[in-house]
Amino acid sequence: MIKGINVYYIYFMLSQVIWGVLPAFWILLRDLSPLYTLASRIVWSSVLCFILIMHKHLLSNLTGLCHQRKQWPYIAGACLLVTINWGAFIYAMTRGFILQASLAYFINPIVVIFFGGLIFHETISLMQKLSMFLAASGLVLAFCLYGQVPYLSFIICLSWASYSLLKKKIVLDSQVSVFIESFSMVPLSLLFICFSEMHGTGAIGTFHGLQWLLLPATGIVTAIPMMLFTAGVKGVPITVSGILMYCSPSITLVIGLLSGEVMTRPMLVAFIFAWIAVAIYITGIYRTMKQIHSREGVQAIRSHTQEIHK
Template identity: 60%
Template sequence: MNIYIFYTLLSQFIWGLLPLFWLLLHQISPLYTLATRIIWSAALCFVLILQKNLLPELKHTLVDKAQWPYIMGACISITLNWGTFIYAITQGFILQTSLAYFMNPIVVILFGAFLFHEKLEWLQRISIILAAAGVLAAFFLYGQFPYLALTICFSWSFYSMMKKKIRLESQVSVFIESVSMVPFSILFIIYSEYTTIGAYGILHGWEWLLLPMTGIVTAVPMMLFTAGVKGTPFTVSGICMYFSPSMALIIGLCTGETLTTPLLITFICTWIAIALYLLGLFHTMHRMRNNAIKRVTKM
């Protein structure tokens, strides 16, 4: 198996299991959990940077002004993404997190068209319209809007776009994204503990180990994803993207969440859109392969 495909699959598998981990911290404020995640993620990445002798690259990045707009864009979008994701999991909205990552490839196509002026195939256009129709139908028929799913989806899609522009080792990239938010995280944790809304008095014994684990369980799949996306074919990465939301969907249903009618409508429209997206993806790759064969034959 291609090592990049392995990285991509492993990152999706870990992400698929993450709802089970975050549920262990449901008694703590989602913002407190996010702040803890940021600090420990930065610490882990810095250890890996030292181990792999990547300090020269890190120092070079500090003076590479061309990379910083993309780095800061990635930092803001991933902080929003993880904050919303943790909130959704711990507050009983796991199904919305599943919906978010089912919708993600469709939104990435939309971002590509608007931000990078990429040409959309007719199947891609239909898939975008169907996904949007599912959200609008749920809103107009039942008055329910999956705002958590859309926030997670759009922030992750924007993050993915930024990562395509960042020319850094995965450990360096994730470290910068995390360490940029560390001062705010420390201040929030101090404030939370001072006002007695922190983890003290809630966590006991082994449960304190969950806090440093927040950095590991998020930084590791992030680095795997960053490393894998650079060398995984689009047809493969497109299919791999549905591994983790499928696991989250099962976890959500098993933990007692109900697939309500408006959410079901949105899911069904999204699944049809995904089928069209994958069909268009395979058609595009097949056409590119045939064109390559024709060029070789002419030579």
């Protein structure tokens, strides 16, 4: 049992560490336009996902989509949102806005909770409401004091939070769903790649030798951490995963600073409020799980007492 739990923790931590250090990989592609890199990521992610689908014999799930027309609008929305998210993230990584991407994923869980309460009418605790208020206050205060808004943080965070919630409506296998979402954009991506190469703005003439391996690697670095996360999250308690999920943006923050980005005053204000909000958010998770365990313990004692009296 302990060995199994350790494996889940390893998978989960590896996914967070890989996501955290990925900015170092995307920086290697900064000589290309962000749109070209995005198009390459879409194509190679589709190839890798299709190989996995064939390996796991999920092709029947893919062909059965024709009869699930109610799923099409949700899949189309997910396709649009994940494309926007990938594009904004790649732009941030390759154009010197890594800190904004880090901030986006610090506040992302809080935004997901807000959307969950707003759209799905899920219960929001007092601690969660306080964390949402503080995270929003930091962004508003940064704008009021300095007149600057981390717009990329907004785009990355809102697109990923919306994508995460929309995925709740999609009943397909996760790998099949991800493949369709990326494959839907492959025709446009291939056209853009061809257009860029014809006009001398693509990888030809820019990349040489082993640099060409970076393009198929965009699919690998997209799929591997997602698979590790999916495998690990099954065996990691919510209280622990809620804390460990902040390893990724923390590592990204460090990489952003090491790459030469400067923590401006507006960003510092936003980060300080975000960190406080995250601390309150994690405290709320811990208290909730502690109450659940306490109730389960009381129930177990009551059941045991009833058995004795019988």
